[in-house]
Amino acid sequence: MANAALAGDQQAFGPLLPAVQEQAAGLPADRLTAGARAMAGAIAEASPHLGGWVAVLAGALVENGADAGPAGPAVIDRLVEVAAAALAFAGAWEKATGGAPPDPMEHEPSREVWETVHPELGDGAGVTMESWWALPQFAMAASTMLARDQAVRASVAERDFKVSVVDQAAPYLGQLEYVRDLLKVLDGERLLVLDRATGRGWTVVIGGVGDNFQLHTLLAHALIRPGGMPGEAPDPRWVASSMDQEVEPGTPPVAGVWNLVDAHGSWIWNEGVPADIPEVGGTRIVVLDPPTYPRTWSPGRRFPLMPGSLTVEGAHAPEELRDWWAHVKPAVPPAGG
Structure with a gap:
């Protein structure tokens, strides 16, 4: 699955998501942790769309008993990267239309959306648009990783910067308010x-x-x-x-x-x-x-x-x-x- 995500093979990736979820049911924690570890590279490097769904699956493994440590830091770092790109998308949309960007939970990306932001973003239009629609998946996974594992919370580097980026994006996606406040949790x-x-x-x-x-x-x-x-x-x-x-x-x-x-x-x-x-x-x-x-x-x-x-x-x-x-x-x- 991670290989399909890294290769950007959406046709191969689609059927793998439910298949891996089914195979993971009932596996012992060490096997689930190994699976989450194998996903960390794809979370960090795959396209925002595929990386987001790999992050969701890694979060599901953690909820079922996997250690969040192997994949958690990759999820947090990629979330911030995706949130920054999503903010660029939102800014371009608002400049072009004077209105709020489409709800990533209710609408789908389209050629019309790309044409709206392309004049402002140029070659970056595609990745920022993809990041906008990947934001809910990364937010969901990040919430799980941060809540489940104190070590993941402790591993966050440049915390103030990450909190700032997530806070700026939170008005566009309510789930990010939870991520922001989880990033601010004090341990010890x-x-x-x-x-x-x-x-x-x-x-x-x-x-x-x-x-x-x-x-x-x-x-x-x-x-x-x-x-x-x-x-x-x-x-x-x-x-x-x-x-x-x-x-x-x-x-x-x-x-x-x-x-x-x-x-x-x-x-x-x-x-x-x-x-x-x-x-x-x-x-x-x-x-x-x-x-x-x-x-x-x-x-x-x-x-x-x-x-x-x-x-x-x-x-x-x-x-x-x-x-x-x-x-x-x-x-x-x-x-x-």
């Missing part, structure tokens, strides 16, 4: 959590936390205990589904415990991600304030394939934190909040 990251009411604090280490809803739930689980923060401990079902379990049927909505605030006094919105919490001296600070109004949200993880964790590395008395508190501003409600 230390946060300093400060309780404004008592002056106490904790150093916590997070990994695989997909959004601040999950962070909030795991903080409550870690800190509300004898000798820690007072309050009602979170429902164990909320905690389990924020770590690595599916949401149990009948689980009630999660109830928020605090208003999370950063060191500059701005609210940390649950809809955001931990990577957006600003640093002070190289450390991200989360301040715990009483809730300003009741907050509830659905239990579970934004990325079900990615397990999350939060552990307390150390507790700090108020006198140990005076220098940190000097950098912390009072909470400032958002405009209209």
Whole structure:
């Protein structure tokens, strides 16, 4: 299959896709990993169209138990390359027509499309058009690779650049919002959590936390205990589904415990991600304030394939934190909040 993709043999490639999927069913993990490894070259070098479908198949192997490491980095790197070309296509289309480019999920490439962008893109029209329609396949595969394997997330080089390219393309394809935020996931990251009411604090280490809803739930689980923060401990079902379990049927909505605030006094919105919490001296600070109004949200993880964790590395008395508190501003409600 990889050879057919590299050779650009679409007639041979088409029947191979379902055949390989069928043959992979029930194979042990080592065989699936070997298959994903064999696909890495085609993902990196085949045409965007064929490379995208090889990436989808590699993602399916990972979902069935293959190690994402052999193919994951190739998927991420090629996604960024394809996204950059797709942005060129979108820009040429918008310049030519004054309107939004065709939805890659609902329309098909055509001669008319090529003729629309060719005056602007010249010889690059073909590959940019192909990249536009390959974007959903690469986005799907990248989401799987990043969510499944911390090592793939750790392997991402030039992360800020990749996040920027994906973020620019995200308005054209919603799936890329997930890819962007998976690229921003912090693994092994230390946060300093400060309780404004008592002056106490904790150093916590997070990994695989997909959004601040999950962070909030795991903080409550870690800190509300004898000798820690007072309050009602979170429902164990909320905690389990924020770590690595599916949401149990009948689980009630999660109830928020605090208003999370950063060191500059701005609210940390649950809809955001931990990577957006600003640093002070190289450390991200989360301040715990009483809730300003009741907050509830659905239990579970934004990325079900990615397990999350939060552990307390150390507790700090108020006198140990005076220098940190000097950098912390009072909470400032958002405009209209």
